[in-house]
Amino acid sequence: MKMNQYDLLIVGAGFAGAVVARKVAEKGKKVLIVEKRQQIGGNMYEKFEENGVRIHLYGPHIFHTNNEKVFEFLKQFSEFYPYEHKVIGKIDGKLVPIPFNFTSLEMLFEKEKADKIKTILKEHYPELEKISILDLIKHENPLIKEFGEYVFEKVFVHYTAKQWGIPVEEVDKSVINRVPVVLGYDDRYFKDSIQYMPKEGFTKLFENMLNHENIDIVLNKNITEIIELDFENKKVKIEGEIFEKPIIFTGAVDELLNYKYGRLPYRSLDLVFENYHKTYFQPNSVVNYPNEEKFTRITEFKYLTNQEIEGETTILKEYPLKYDANNKKCLDPYYPIINEENIKMYNNYKEEINKFHNIHLVGRLAEYKYYNMDAVIEKALEMSEKI
Numbered sequence: 001m002k003m004n005q006y007d008l009l010i011v012g013a014g015f016a017g018a019v020v021a022r023k024v025a026e027k028g029k030k031v032l033i034v035e036k037r038q039q040i041g042g043n044m045y046e047k048f049e050e051n052g053v054r055i056h057l058y059g060p061h062i063f064h065t066n067n068e069k070v071f072e073f074l075k076q077f078s079e080f081y082p083y084e085h086k087v088i089g090k091i092d093g094k095l096v097p098i099p100f101n102f103t104s105l106e107m108l109f110e111k112e113k114a115d116k117i118k119t120i121l122k123e124h125y126p127e128l129e130k131i132s133i134l135d136l137i138k139h140e141n142p143l144i145k146e147f148g149e150y151v152f153e154k155v156f157v158h159y160t161a162k163q164w165g166i167p168v169e170e171v172d173k174s175v176i177n178r179v180p181v182v183l184g185y186d187d188r189y190f191k192d193s194i195q196y197m198p199k200e201g202f203t204k205l206f207e208n209m210l211n212h213e214n215i216d217i218v219l220n221k222n223i224t225e226i227i228e229l230d231f232e233n234k235k236v237k238i239e240g241e242i243f244e245k246p247i248i249f250t251g252a253v254d255e256l257l258n259y260k261y262g263r264l265p266y267r268s269l270d271l272v273f274e275n276y277h278k279t280y281f282q283p284n285s286v287v288n289y290p291n292e293e294k295f296t297r298i299t300e301f302k303y304l305t306n307q308e309i310e311g312e313t314t315i316l317k318e319y320p321l322k323y324d325a326n327n328k329k330c331l332d333p334y335y336p337i338i339n340e341e342n343i344k345m346y347n348n349y350k351e352e353i354n355k356f357h358n359i360h361l362v363g364r365l366a367e368y369k370y371y372n373m374d375a376v377i378e379k380a381l382e383m384s385e386k387i
């Protein structure tokens with residue numbers, strides 16, 4: 001690799017890396033992307049199964065945002081179709097809307113009681129469209145509290161324990177608040193004003209985004225094989241040569257620093273794909289299993305990809321587990337486990353990286369944050385201006 005021909009080095013070809021690459025390349029700068037996987041797209045990568053179904057290899061990904069700038073940017077690389085995501089969950093043997101809403105309430109409670117609960121909720125929250133379950137379970141009104149405790153038990157307690165491997169009380173409140181209780185009949189999973197999916201999928205979108213004469217990509221290369229951080233002189237070396245141009249790093253900081261403060265903990269998923277010779281497996285794109293089953297949800301991809309394939313379908317079951325690099329069942333670190341101790345460990349890593357003026361950390365791994373893709377794209381657009 002002749003590094004001196006490049007104005008920018010990017011580590012990782014997910015959204016964080018690819019967006020910066022494209023923006024900077026358009027300004028006439030030469031960009032090199034180094035990606036450790038054998039393909040581009042990061043966790044957005046999609047591929048076709050033999051039966052023709054397009055699957056999301058790293059779990060189902062749905063685009064939704066309120067940020068028009070992000071959507072305008074993406075529309076340059078793909079056509080999009082409107083897609084409003086809806087989820088149903090198996091509760092007491094019935095498939096009801098999740099987030100829990102008035103339809104779920106009517107399906108699971110006797111009519112008289114359901115009407116009472118709806119009335120009292122409307123009286124207490126006339127202006128609100130949704131509310132946190134944590135507010136309901138500590139409400140002073142006994143009926144609201146009872147309703148809150150029911151939903152908490154059936155939708156949150158066991159699901160959260162499965163997903164995070166710890167009791168619900170120990171999970172950060174922000175995680176619980178990601179799924180509200182809806183005070184009405186809106187059954188969309190996301191409330192964002194922009195909800196679309198790329199017509200030919202995310203991999204194609206990435207191919208178009210990275211197809212630029214100023215962008216070179218090296219796949220199957222872990223940056224740790226060629227990077228050296230010289231702490232004494234505060235210089236970065238690539239293949240033994242000092243590299244002083246900007247570096248956008250979107251991988252895991254603990255890996256970059258050889259885990260000197262320990263491994264940053266993550267939850268992961270054992271993703272089990274199954275093919276069936278039938279047109280549909282289930283009545284909805286995603287069915288959540290908050291209670292008895294070991295998996296948390298089943299996704300049927302054809303609903304997400306808008307494909308009509310007669311007699312064939314592919315589903316995905318997600319079994320949460322602790323991330324362990326030596327366990328082949330967890331493909332990757334997925335969800336950072338946010339608590340005081342882990343944030344402290346992350347900050348130690350960040351402090352070390354900050355000693356190098358030209359390394360910039362962007363993205364879910366590099367920043368140790370749960371980021372939706374639109375937030376990562378927004379961050380990457382900002383970074384491309386900054387550098």
Ligand SMILES: Cc1cc2nc3c(=O)[nH]c(=O)nc-3n(C[C@H](O)[C@H](O)[C@H](O)COP(=O)(O)OP(=O)(O)OC[C@H]3O[C@@H](n4cnc5c(N)ncnc54)[C@H](O)[C@@H]3O)c2cc1C
Nearest residue numbers: 012014015016036042043059061062223251363364372373
């Ligand atoms: C299961 C799951 C479902 C999700 N669903 C949604 C959703 O529905 N909607 C939504 O908006 N967001 C969703 N997200 C979040 C979304 O995946 C992320 O916001 C987005 O993929 C982050 O992009 P990124 O570039 O930061 O990271 P990534 O996509 O992980 O890209 C990082 C890239 O860097 C490469 N890399 C890492 N280390 C190195 C190294 N040492 N050397 C070279 N290359 C390296 C990796 O191989 C990877 O390709 C979901 C996340 C998960 C885990």
